[in-house]
Amino acid sequence: MHERSLAQALLTQITQVAAEYPGLVPRAATVDVGPLAGVEPLLLEFAFAEVATERGLAELELVLRQVPLGMHCDSCQQDSELYSVSFQCPKCGNHRIHITQGDGLILVHVDLVQPGDAV
Numbered sequence: 001m002h003e004r005s006l007a008q009a010l011l012t013q014i015t016q017v018a019a020e021y022p023g024l025v026p027r028a029a030t031v032d033v034g035p036l037a038g039v040e041p042l043l044l045e046f047a048f049a050e051v052a053t054e055r056g057l058a059e060l061e062l063v064l065r066q067v068p069l070g071m072h073c074d075s076c077q078q079d080s081e082l083y084s085v086s087f088q089c090p091k092c093g094n095h096r097i098h099i100t101q102g103d104g105l106i107l108v109h110v111d112l113v114q115p116g117d118a119v
C-alpha cells in the first residue's frame with residue numbers, strides 16, 4: 001500500500017529528528033502534501049496512526065497541510081502557485097515552466113516534548 005510505505009518513511013524521518021534530542025519524544029509532525037504527491041490524506045492519516053502505534057508512538061499526531069503547486073516560469077521569471085494542474089504560467093500564459101513545490105511529501109516540523117508532559 002502506497003500510503004503505508006509513505007507513513008513508514010515519515011516515521012523514520014521523525015524518529016531520526018527526535019534521536020537528536022535525547023529525552024524528548026515526538027508529539028506532532030507537520031507534513032506538507034502537494035497535489036502531485038498522489039496521496040489520499042485520509043488513507044495517509046490512517047496508515048500513519050497504524051505505523052506510529054507499531055513503533056510505540058501512538059500519541060504522535062500527524063498534521064497534514066495541503067499546499068498548492070509552486071512553479072517558476074522560465075519565460076517571465078515569476079513564481080506562481082497553481083491550484084489546478086494546467087502547466088501554464090498564470091501570469092504570461094507560457095508553457096515553459098517547471099514545478100518548484102507540491103510534487104511530494106515534505107516533513108516540515110516535528111514537535112518534541114518531555115515524556116509524560118500534558119498535551
Ligand SMILES: [Zn+2]
Pocket residue numbers: 073074075076077078089090091092093094
Ligand atoms: Zn510566465
